[in-house]
Amino acid sequence: MRIDWRRFVAILALGAGAGLAWNALSGRGFTLTRSVLAQAGDQLVKAQEAKVLLGKGALFLDARPRDFWRMSRIPGSLALPEDDFDKSFPPLEPALRHARAVVVYCSGYGCEASLVVARKLRERGIDAAVLDEGLPAWEDAKLPLDRTPKP
Amino acid sequence: MMALLRGRAVQLLLRLLLGGFFVYASIDKILAPAAFARVIYQWQVTGPLLSNLGAVTLPWVELLAGALLVLGVWKRECALVIALLLCVFLGAAATVLARGIDVENCGCTSLARSEATSSGWPPSWARGVGWFLVSRDLLMLGAALVIASGAERRAAPERDAATPAA
Numbered sequence: 001m002r003i004d005w006r007r008f009v010a011i012l013a014l015g016a017g018a019g020l021a022w023n024a025l026s027g028r029g030f031t032l033t034r035s036v037l038a039q040a041g042d043q044l045v046k047a048q049e050a051k052v053l054l055g056k057g058a059l060f061l062d063a064r065p066r067d068f069w070r071m072s073r074i075p076g077s078l079a080l081p082e083d084d085f086d087k088s089f090p091p092l093e094p095a096l097r098h099a100r101a102v103v104v105y106c107s108g109y110g111c112e113a114s115l116v117v118a119r120k121l122r123e124r125g126i127d128a129a130v131l132d133e134g135l136p137a138w139e140d141a142k143l144p145l146d147r148t149p150k151p
Numbered sequence: 152m153m154a155l156l157r158g159r160a161v162q163l164l165l166r167l168l169l170g171g172f173f174v175y176a177s178i179d180k181i182l183a184p185a186a187f188a189r190v191i192y193q194w195q196v197t198g199p200l201l202s203n204l205g206a207v208t209l210p211w212v213e214l215l216a217g218a219l220l221v222l223g224v225w226k227r228e229c230a231l232v233i234a235l236l237l238c239v240f241l242g243a244a245a246t247v248l249a250r251g252i253d254v255e256n257c258g259c260t261s262l263a264r265s266e267a268t269s270s271g272w273p274p275s276w277a278r279g280v281g282w283f284l285v286s287r288d289l290l291m292l293g294a295a296l297v298i299a300s301g302a303e304r305r306a307a308p309e310r311d312a313a314t315p316a317a
Contacts, residue, residue, distance in 0.1 A: 002227070003227055003228060003231060003299070004225075004228060007225045008226040008228045008231055008232060009223065011215055011216055011219070011228060011229060011230060011232045012194075012212055014215055015211040015213075015215040016208040016217065017207065017212065018183075018211040018215065019207045019209070019210065019211035019212070020207060020208065022181065022184075022207070022211065023207040027181065028183065028184060028185075029184060029207070030184060030185040030188065032200065032204060032207065033200065033203075034199075035192075035199045036203065037184045037189065037192070037194075045195075054289030054302055070263045091301035096183075099161060106195065109192055109195070109202075110189075110193045110194070110195050112191030131169045133198075133199070147215065
């Protein structure tokens with residue numbers, strides 16, 4: 001199989017270059033350095049900042065489906081699943097309104113639930129930050145998880 | 152068998168099918184790069200920044216390689232670029248399957264598929280990351296390698312013909 005590797009590289013480079021140019025010039029592009037799920041007004045915090053907030057008494061909310069929260073969670077966090085927000089929010093509302101800070105998380109950078117929950121909280125006058133890249137980022141930073149099963 | 156696969160008609164058919172598929176697969180992604188990035192996020196393979204870069208560049212590589220393959224320009228190299236892409240996709244699919252991640256829409260051809268679930272078509276086994284995607288990509292990988300190796304037979308006489316003139 002005789003391959004002209006310059007042509008091979010040229011196809012990759014021209015394709016990539018065209019993609020970058022299209023992203024910059026077409027009006028359909030997006031900012032490459034941030035998640036496309038995040039919108040203006042979303043407040044993202046890194047795992048280490050979140051840990052500091054946890055130490056200062058911030059209230060953490062798990063936006064994943066409740067079964068995931070039952071299996072493992074950031075210590076002290078409460079379940080506020082995005083798919084059950086309307087039912088789960090009222091019992092938590094007093095605690096949320098009195099919390100020093102609120103941080104919402106879900107299962108990773110592909111998960112939008114934490115952003116959606118934080119936006120719903122903001123609509124109700126509760127300022128909430130989102131853990132950037134979610135629970136995997138927390139675990140990657142070697143921060144503790146509570147794996148005690150919850151009923 | 153290899154002689155049959157290297158026949159002109161088979162080579163042309165494979166080029167048109169494979170190149171055409173990649174051109175078709177690239178269009179939706181080029182028109183909606185942010186939506187494609189969302190789909191790549193679901194694979195949870197590379198992190199958001201590399202996913203963004205892939206969402207912006209991969210569709211254009213698909214388009215260029217597919218279009219050149221259909222036109223018969225740089226056939227072997229285009230086929231190898233497509234083979235490389237397919238290896239990347241297969242590797243990513245393997246990690247998704249190994250981790251048990253449920254990807255509702257693989258984003259392989261059309262991003263609109265994610266909104267098409269109410270119609271029931273295409274079925275979920277054809278949309279997500281599973282045996283259908285792996286089988287299809289393996290089949291296309293085979294076709295790409297056949298094209299890359301098949302073009303060699305016609306390259307040799309060209310070189311021979313060029314020698315006396317040199």
